[in-house]
Amino acid sequence: MILGLLKEQSNENRVALLPEIVQSLSDLKVEVWVEQDAGANALATDADYENAGAKVVSRKEVFEKSDVLLQIQSPVAEDIKKIAKNQVWISAFNPLWDTELVKTFLEKGITTFSLDSIPRTTRAQAMDILSSMATVAGYKAVLEAAIKLPTFFPMFMTAAGTIRPANVLILGAGVAGLQGIATARKLGAQVQVFDVRSAVKEEVMSLGGKFVEVEGATEDKEAGGYAVEQTEEYKKKQQQAVNDHAAKANVIICTAQIPGKKAPVLISKETVETMKPGSVIIDLAASTGGNCELTENDKTIEHKGVTIVGESNYPSQMPVDASRMFGKNVLNFLKLIIGEEGALNLNFEDDIVKGTCITNKGEIYNERVKSVIENK
Structure with missing residues (x-):
């Protein structure tokens, strides 16, 4: 052929x-x-x-x-x-x-094959483009955040005093999120991670991240490891937990997506307005609406001192x-x-x-x- x-x-x-x-x-x-x-x-x-x-x-x-x-x-x-x-x-x-x-x-x-639909099975791991590209995205997202942040990522002990490490919040502990944890920790940041899937807690902790637990999440073994739609009661608990941690974060990396649906909004406009001036949000879910209410796909905007980057194709930058x-x-x-x-x-x-x-x-x-x- x-x-x-x-x-x-x-x-x-x-x-x-x-x-x-x-x-x-x-x-x-x-x-x-x-x-x-x-x-x-x-x-x-x-x-x-x-x-x-x-x-x-x-x-x-x-x-x-x-x-x-x-x-x-x-x-x-x-x-x-x-x-x-x-x-x-x-x-x-x-x-x-x-x-x-x-x-x-x-x-x-027409006969068509979509490589982002390859079954997520052990046999198919060597063909999983989503995982490969998410690895690149998670890595690049943290690097861009570090560049845009007006403060250091690591702690510094200097003659001029102590510089506190950056506080990074990662929403979603899939492949992109896990790579984000690893990269942020290597750069010396403190990392907290939120995910509705309790099964990822051990992976998060093994990379040096602190897992933020919210009780009552719905999980589906048939979803192939993806997150699924949650109940309204859980969403309220989730929103409060995210709000509390976002207000203390210097950087938020958004990676949460549900296949075939609009990305869940986890960071509201009001939450952004509680964040410190100079903080950075990198939204990898921008192409499906974004995890941040203010995200604009393929654009970088600033809202009351917070930089919001809507970028769904970091692999193209590497x-x-x-x-x-x-x-x-x-x-x-x-x-x-x-x-x-x-x-x-x-x-x-x-x-x-x-x-x-x-x-x-x-x-x-x-x-x-x-x-x-x-x-x-």
Whole structure:
């Protein structure tokens, strides 16, 4: 088969496959066609791809000749028109949120796979792009907070007196939150962490964070490790606990999201106004509404002395290693759909292949996406 690697559109600096992964695919007898300058923002030249065995062509040729089309972000409207029924589209297009795009794929009869829907099982860990990219996001979020904060992160004992360490509050102890804890602690900050899932308490404490407990949280083993919608009674307790800790925080890192739903608002406008001047909020949930009521996606604003950064794509700001991690995840997934002699083999008996497939032959294959769309 021919795998077509597309250059990302808009402000995305990553690339789905670096030359080192192209070499691995060539070894599997897959022919890789790469759009010109696809890896330029990730410091991978066309010559690098050619040396790895790829064929560098125009965007038009990639769309016309490829059996499988691959990129990171969702296709733009113009690109959707170019995808043929006999082609397979692979990217991370957030189908639980962007249901209109799913419906468009259905209408066109396109076979699609969304890499952010890979089942969260032990076998699929090597393909989990969400965890890989959340690692980058958690790391970068803390570094940006440290840069924007007008005070030090660590404690300093100096001749001029003692500098107290920064107080960091992290909302959500998923992969991004855990990486945020590790990075903030390495920088010398005191870290407190809130999450509705009691199972993460041990991980938080092992990284040096203090777990903020609020009794009465609803947990669902069927949610695959994600947070779930909470009762109104719990939300009131949660809001009070967050308010109390936010007022003492120098930095808040927001990571809490619920797949397919608007991000829960955990930091109200009133809470922001109780924070110290110079404090920083980094909201990684900005693209789905944000955990802070005042967050604006892709913008940095200031409200009464508090800086609020709405940023959902920190991996694009670290394109080399983020692309490397993403590409390794993609390679491990592609191996499931590459048959003998490099032929395309869509084995829907494989739970990972079926779970990652969103649309095929006019049907929705992913059960969670199907449920979301049916209930809308």
